Amino acid sequence: MEQITTFEQLVSHMQAEAKKNKIPRAAYIGLPDVQAVKMMAQASRDKIAKSIVLYNKEECSQVLLEAEVDDLQLPVIHADSIGDACAQAVKMLAGGQIEYLILGEKYIDAFDILAANGFVPHKRSACHVAVFEHEKYPRLLLLSDGFVTPAPDLVGKMDIIGQAVGVAHRLGVETPKVAVTAAVEVVYPVMDVTKDAAVLAKMSDRRQIKGCIVDGPLSMDCATVPEVAKDKGVVSPVAGVADVLIAPNVETGNGIYKAMSLVAKAKTAGVIVGGKCPVALMANCDGPDNVYYSLALTSLLTLG
Amino acid sequence: MLKSSQDIIDAAKKLSAGGKRPRIAVAVAQDADVLGAIRSAYDDGICDGSLFGDEAKIKEAADKAGVSLDNLDVIHVPDANEAVLGAVKLAAEGNADAVMKGFVSTSALLKGVLDKRFGLRQGPTLSHVAVLTIPGRDKLLLITDGGMVVKPDEQQRIDIVKNSLIVARALGIKPIKVALSAATDRVVASMPQTSESAKIAEALRAENIPDLEIAGPMAFDTAISPVVAKKIGANHPVAGDADVYVVGSIEECNITTKSMIIFHEAIFAGVIIGAKIPVSLVSRTDPVIGKKTSIALACLTADYYRRTQGEG
Numbered sequence: 013m014e015q016i017t018t019f020e021q022l023v024s025h026m027q028a029e030a031k032k033n034k035i036p037r038a039a040y041i042g043l044p045d046v047q048a049v050k051m052m053a054q055a056s057r058d059k060i061a062k063s064i065v066l067y068n069k070e071e072c073s074q075v076l077l078e079a080e081v082d083d084l085q086l087p088v089i090h091a092d093s094i095g096d097a098c099a100q101a102v103k104m105l106a107g108g109q110i111e112y113l114i115l116g117e118k119y120i121d122a123f124d125i126l127a128a129n130g131f132v133p134h135k136r137s138a139c140h141v142a143v144f145e146h147e148k149y150p151r152l153l154l155l156s157d158g159f160v161t162p163a164p165d166l167v168g169k170m171d172i173i174g175q176a177v178g179v180a181h182r183l184g185v186e187t188p189k190v191a192v193t194a195a196v197e198v199v200y201p202v203m204d205v206t207k208d209a210a211v212l213a214k215m216s217d218r219r220q221i222k223g224c225i226v227d228g229p230l231s232m233d234c235a236t237v238p239e240v241a242k243d244k245g246v247v248s249p250v251a252g253v254a255d256v257l258i259a260p261n262v263e264t265g266n267g268i269y270k271a272m273s274l275v276a277k278a279k280t281a282g283v284i285v286g287g288k289c290p291v292a293l294m295a296n297c298d299g300p301d302n303v304y305y306s307l308a309l310t311s312l313l314t315l316g
Numbered sequence: 317m318l319k320s321s322q323d324i325i326d327a328a329k330k331l332s333a334g335g336k337r338p339r340i341a342v343a344v345a346q347d348a349d350v351l352g353a354i355r356s357a358y359d360d361g362i363c364d365g366s367l368f369g370d371e372a373k374i375k376e377a378a379d380k381a382g383v384s385l386d387n388l389d390v391i392h393v394p395d396a397n398e399a400v401l402g403a404v405k406l407a408a409e410g411n412a413d414a415v416m417k418g419f420v421s422t423s424a425l426l427k428g429v430l431d432k433r434f435g436l437r438q439g440p441t442l443s444h445v446a447v448l449t450i451p452g453r454d455k456l457l458l459i460t461d462g463g464m465v466v467k468p469d470e471q472q473r474i475d476i477v478k479n480s481l482i483v484a485r486a487l488g489i490k491p492i493k494v495a496l497s498a499a500t501d502r503v504v505a506s507m508p509q510t511s512e513s514a515k516i517a518e519a520l521r522a523e524n525i526p527d528l529e530i531a532g533p534m535a536f537d538t539a540i541s542p543v544v545a546k547k548i549g550a551n552h553p554v555a556g557d558a559d560v561y562v563v564g565s566i567e568e569c570n571i572t573t574k575s576m577i578i579f580h581e582a583i584f585a586g587v588i589i590g591a592k593i594p595v596s597l598v599s600r601t602d603p604v605i606g607k608k609t610s611i612a613l614a615c616l617t618a619d620y621y622r623r624t625q626g627e628g
Contacts, residue, residue: 148578158499162506193571195566205565232574233577237578259571260567262507263497263498263563264572267568267572267575270572271572271576271579271580274537274540275452275575275580277580278579295537296535297544
């Protein structure tokens with residue numbers, strides 16, 4: 013598979029796949045806003061994903077009405093509460109009626125409900141992987157984790173790298189270049205983040221982390237701007253050309269996500285992986301396109 | 317209220333033209349980028365400069381930067397530590413308004429600033445306050461601390477908030493809307509920074525600090541975007557309109573800020589607060605306008621200190 017470097021390519025790829033495979037089906041948990049409803053209907057028409065909504069039917073029909081989307085394009089199944097919607101979703105997953113879930117950031121609590129009920133298998137951890145497309149960067153840029161894992165330790169970071177690299181592979185990035193980010197690009201004994209990053213880089217050197225090249229610590233500019241990396245004398249196969257950014261903690265990941273989506277107006281998609289199925293996640297600050305791209309990304313992950 | 321980098325530069329020029337031209341003491345001045353920044357700040361009428369360091373090396377660095385040293389005082393002090401002490405002493409005696417980092421480590425510079433002989437030590441915590449001009453936003457954003465305290469504890473974060481208020485006041489921001497960061501707006505047991513931010517907001521509200529509006533935990537988008545704040549029904553006066561964003565770690569500040577610089581051409585300026593004088597530092601990679609804004613910011617902060625001397 014050729015490497016996907018834009019969302020446009022991702023969408024065409026999924027449309028081509030739809031001809032060969034069944035179109036992935038998804039359930040939105042909660043009350044979507046008008047834009048999300050429009051985009052889910054659009055994704056359905058474009059054979060990216062067939063979605064349904066699990067929530068209070070009355071409230072949903074008003075939003076559908078406003079979005080001028082009918083119940084055939086976006087069926088609504090009544091749920092009394094978010095908890096009920098989660099329970100129904102899990103049942104539908106088990107019964108093979110849907111392949112994945114969709115959440116808005118305002119319903120991220122629902123993920124905790126799911127996780128508490130065995131959605132995330134024991135000994136695994138879930139993490140969020142974001143995908144950005146920005147005019148200043150010649151390829152897709154992935155980021156993990158800005159939403160789910162609060163303060164990963166070394167093992168947690170290995171897990172996050174594995175999950176994010178898995179998504180990068182699905183996007184056709186053969187050997188993803190992973191930058192473990194920090195405030196600086198050197199190891200400072202007082203900065204634990206830099207030490208973890210250096211350990212991960214060494215583990216990658218020794219092939220303990222496979223399927224990718226990991227380097228760190230790398231500052232954000234050393235990771236993504238080749239001139240800065242060169243100017244600072246950072247010699248690394250990852251510096252300046254990172255495919256994946258690993259954030260040291262959820263607050264930093266969240267800050268990067270919002271800086272990219274809200275401030276820098278990057279095109280974005282996001283998904284939580286590591287559970288029984290992937291969960292597309294739309295952040296509060298994302299534009300409507302994000303719904304469409306997140307569905308395309310998450311559908312891609314559910315293909316066999 | 318100043319709204320952009322250019323506003324900060326203009327305000328500093330106005331201050332200077334009004335007869336209170338500040339003087340910046342540069343410690344170990346043999347640094348081409350710093351000399352370039354001081355030269356352009358001088359030429360713009362922002363400040364005077366006293367350059368402490370090895371004279372021959374300063375001349376060499378100035379040649380390298382392609383700038384003249386006319387009208388800048390060069391004080392020949394070959395030893396780096398002595399040059400730091402010379403610059404700090406000038407400020408301590410009231411003959412310079414701010415100290416600026418040259419070709420010396422930040423820690424060596426701050427050691428000099430905090431040297432008990434000079435009496436410049438003030439608060440318990442030194443922190444870096446960045447002032448960002450974000451294209452498309454109609455006000456400045458102060459973000460802190462991305463430079464000094466690696467992982468502040470609760471008390472240090474309170475100090476960091478208070479330090480940031482000094483810069484906000486120096487910039488004429490009133491009321492000052494401060495948001496304490498987290499990855500979400502709710503208190504979540506699995507994310508300790510959410511409850512810490514809530515506690516700090518409550519503690520500072522209880523202090524009744526004039527003109528301070530404070531809220532937390534607040535995610536970055538909720539803090540700076542009125543659209544997001546409205547969408548999620550966050551109706552606190554800080555939501556969507558934050559002047560100051562106080563983060564939880566050096567990484568959070570540094571990487572979030574750099575994302576906006578790299579991908580959105582935000583202009584970065586900064587100053588170290590916590591001593592009785594502002595400490596200015598510029599990074600080699602800052603563009604000219606960022607460096608100049610940092611110097612202007614130090615001048616405005618120094619002026620604020622002068623105006624409020626003696627106040628608690």
